[in-house]
Amino acid sequence: MTEPRTTADYLATGSQLAVVRDKLGATSPDDVEIFVIVSGDGRVTAFNGHVDLGTGIGTALGQIVAEELDVAFPRVTVVLGDTERTPNQGPTIASETIQISAKPLARAAATARAALLARAAERLAVPVSDLSITDGVVTPPVPDNRALSYGDLIGDDRIILRIDPEAPLKPVADYRVVGQKAARVDLPAKATGGLVYVHDVRVPDMLHGHVVRPPYAGVDVGDFVGTSLIGVDQSSIADLPGILAVVVIGDFIGIVAEREEQAARAAERLRVTWKPIPHLRDLTDIPTALRENPSTPRELSHRGDVEAVRAAVAQPMDRTYVWPYHLHGSIGPSCTVADFRADKLTLWSGTQNPHMLRADLAKLMGMDEGQIDIIRLQAAGCYGRNCADDVGGDAALLSRAVGRPVRVQLTREQETAWEPKGTAQLMEVRGGLDAAGDVASYDFSVRYPSNGAPLLASLLTGVIPPVPMVFTMGDRTAIPPYSYGALRATAHDMAPIVRASWLRGVSSMPNSFAHESWIDEAASVAKVDPIAYRLRYLHDPRAVDLVKAMADRVDWVPHTEPGTLGGEGDILRGRGFAYAVYVHGQFPGVPAAWSAWVADVEVNKTTGDVALTKITVGQDSGLMINPAGVQHQIHGNVIQSISRVLKEEVTFNQIAVETKEWGGYPMITFPEIPPIDVLMMDRQQEPPLGVGESASVPSAAAIANAIYDATGVRFRELPFTPERVRAGLEAAGITSPPAPMALPAPPPAKKRGLWAGLGLGLAGLVGIGTLALPIRSAMAPIAGPDPTLYSASTIARGKMLAALGDCAVCHTAEGGQPMAGGLPLETPFGTIFSTNLTPDVQTGIGTWSFDAFKRAMRQGIGQDGQHLYPVFPYDHFTKTTDEDLEAIYAYLMAQTPVVATIPANKLAFPMNIRPLMAGWNALYLKTGAYQPDPARSADWNRGAYLVEGLGHCSSCHTPRNALGAEIASQRYAGGVAEGWEAPALSSLSRAPIPWSEGELFTYLRTGFSPLHGPAAGPMAPVIHELQALPDSDLRAMAHYLASDLPPVSVEAEKVAIDTADARNAGAMLPSAGPGGRIFQGACAVCHAPTAPPLFGVKPNLAFNSNLQSASPDNLIRTILGGVPKPAVANLGPMPGFGPVLSDSQIADLVRFLRRQYAPGQPEWADLDKTISRLRATAFHAGP
């Protein structure tokens, strides 16, 4: 049976009792909202307009209904917010579900219970007061067989009742379900992959959409919003398969494809041009940005004459507290499926506010709300407002464009950059103490630049104007909970600077940070214990009880100055207290649960690291429906808020949000979780209070107060990162500035590389070329390949040798047929396209005789007598024996011919004159097969033949002279390949552990040496090809390459390994700085030796020569582009971070890696320039 979809479906069902209320402005008796249905089969369905944001409210609401109806909890199913079935109860915010919206639900259940009891009384002819109910079965005073179940009482009737506001609710003393632990009903499906989340929705005929967002990421006010697009170049994705539509409306761009990866690839690749974007206010200076943002003061409270008293105080105490921008940080980026038909839009959504979203969509799409059906499913927890609504607008537009259902999944970068941030906030206190140390005056003001974040698609398409709107939400808990003498609280209401909206503890958490820090500061000035001082001004009896209970719980030792807990070495210990009641909703608001914190910290005065050693949190929640759920919520609030307080801060560039992923926005991790002791006040007789956010609110002040207690230094701006704390301790003279960690950068060295500098010698080459009689004869063509000429074993051997020679690496274009050529090889003088090596008679080598092939390999002369360019390494291939050349020829001629015309080379004069290469050959080419060295072993000679011949290792690993030839005296001193540094293989190698024969073999065989690293960049395809060679050949190559290297001592290896361990451990410290945090969040999962095994290898950066190099290019290239295609599958891939990390984030990361892993090496100079240069360079990352 399918589930009923609409209210009408439900009401049409017979054999049930439904409790409803009239819709607001209802025009007919059927225009109702259902709250509770008791079905004839005994099942109960409860409806609530709010949604479960991962807090377990579905479970708690079910408990309330089970309680009031006297049925067992498992009988109850709770249907949460969607537009067709559940009451419109406004957005799920401010933890008010249990406190407010559960009330009509409880009353509805009580209404049903009363009606059923009345029916039973009539049937049994017994007064209602004599009846009792157990799990939906009504029994008369003396148990007999006349017991009636709810199903019996309903029979085949269809009963519809209005909620009776007088229906009696159960006394708390009779509660059997509420107040007990109830198992979460949602978890079995979540733990086994059931269809739970909006991300899991799949409908027939569904397509996949991705959006391309404008460059003003995360900004939604200003004339440029919706008007900045110059053009979309659809040809940039014309070659991609599966693309069905590119939808462009104003600044809205979306792509629809058959498959998700097609849409994702196209969105990455689509070339879009935008107008210049105006600069944002400088958000590195939040106080100035918020003070300069236009605002309107709104006085919230004023007692006494604040100005006059302030002017006369004995001890003025003016303080400013600063809160940064935070992310909501949903782990799952938002997703929606939209199905637009002629007159109807169906949306499967994870919205927090289905009814609000429906109104927004109606406006965007020009539809009536009645034409829009929103089916709400769970999404990742959002703690406020994320992009769940925005993606609904995106999907609706894309579905309308293609007339089919479209699923849109936002990327991590889009969700992070565009989610309406938890806003920055500025709190200023002008206050003072009288001569007795009492608070005489407290003048508090708050600036909160936030709005409701209008639907993004409506802004981008111009349906609604991007005008600043002001949400007056800065007033939550703006009035301190203390009875100060003169008091004023003012909210300076203001429009947002960047897209911002409510986030857990909205404005209350920052306001309480200020209130609770300030009172702690005042207590210190007054030389009174901080808890005793608070109790002077705290008169709410439940608050006082909570504060005292907390003091008992932690054995609070009264103290009047910091430092009483001592410490040892670099560690200073401290303990801080804070208290708050979260006042939410429209001012003056409604208080939720009371909360208090005691934070125990250890501050490392050298590193600035703040370690939480324990958090004790107390809460008075009133009646707890599901105490286990409340405890879970408290844990969640504690953990999330300490993460926000210690670690989190959104960063911005000049025009947009910079933060796009978790490396740049580190959240708390498991090893950092302190022990958490929860004290839950027993108030089961009191009304229930919201528990979703309260325990977050005292967090920041409790930790700031604990840091003060440890160090005597006051921190008034979040987050309390080690850098900030260390700077504060330095300023206070508690610790001295650090010694410089790395050597300064040397003056920039001249660039060198394959073909670089070739221009210098061109004039000379012209001269020599003239002397060297460049014109050579053409070779007679053959009719075509003769498949009978060579044996299968010769062809197979040729295939292996061709692999050693990396023929396919250069002679295969991106996405092209193997060996069919066309790969552009970039040189400083222009582009050379590799040729077609398949035996096609027109475009390939089908008419080449073996002699022609041999001449090409030995002398670099084409079949037509023209010189080939030495980017083709014939100076190495010449060493190949006739027998091996013939085998390669046999293999090439046995391939399937491919017709592939190669584009003409794009070389500038004089390089476009091929005969000049004759001069080059005269100077540098020594033709002829390799001659073994009789003084050396057979193994060595075999290795030399392979390495120096077909393997052509020194082509990349030896530096080249001004004419682009390898410098014989600097063999294997390191060179350049396709813009990558090919590291030295000689004794000049910078590898922290010198290469040994064994490691060389391991590397060539597997693509990875644990003591060095994996093959990447242009070496990855080389290793891939080497897989064709037998162990014996690779051993010979390793033997030969190692023969000139100094032996590696076991002791030296051990020292290097120990050093590496220390460097790796240091990289994981909280005090590693911004670059270190990016490493920990983005890189360490695969690069920290302590991280758990993951598919693929774990390259140890302490052993990696790229970090030791004079140039950061290889490191930066790898960070930007990743290793999408490893040399061998089981090495695993590395994703590219170019699209998600900014240049300055990459510079931070690279600087950190250099300092951490190459402390003896100078800092790299001009990182910013190098990063932007490499970002602009298209580089070849392998076949």
Next chain:
Amino acid sequence: MRSVTLRVNGGQHALTLAEDTPLLFILRNDLGLNGPKYGCGLGECGACTVLVDDVAARACCLPVGLVEGREITTLEGLGTPEKPHPVQAAFIAEEGAQCGYCLNGMIMTVAALLARETQPSDATITEALRYNLCRCGAHVEILRAAKRAMQMMAP
């Protein structure tokens, strides 16, 4: 596009697709699996974790071409609501989730840990989970679940 044969949860699946397609998209879109979740596309958060030959892998940035012929196990392959794997049962019993979006990664990571080490220390467990992010703050319950799973699976 080429044809790829994948072994997932004991079954064989022949598919035609681009070999650089992230495994996650194939598991979710072609095979209709809900367990592995898209979280970051960069291997940072762990929501997409699957097992490849019993070792954890981050499916969001794992090109499908690299895992051809290997045995892939998703959350669905561990157990069912009726017959959950001990790690799944432990997470349900300890309520090791709030919103549950990260739950797949937590369960798969703990399953991979307990497959290679039967009695990990507390420090080993927290280190094993370090690279799995949870925004709801269910860490306390997740650690309890991991320990319960360890006890349930004790040899």
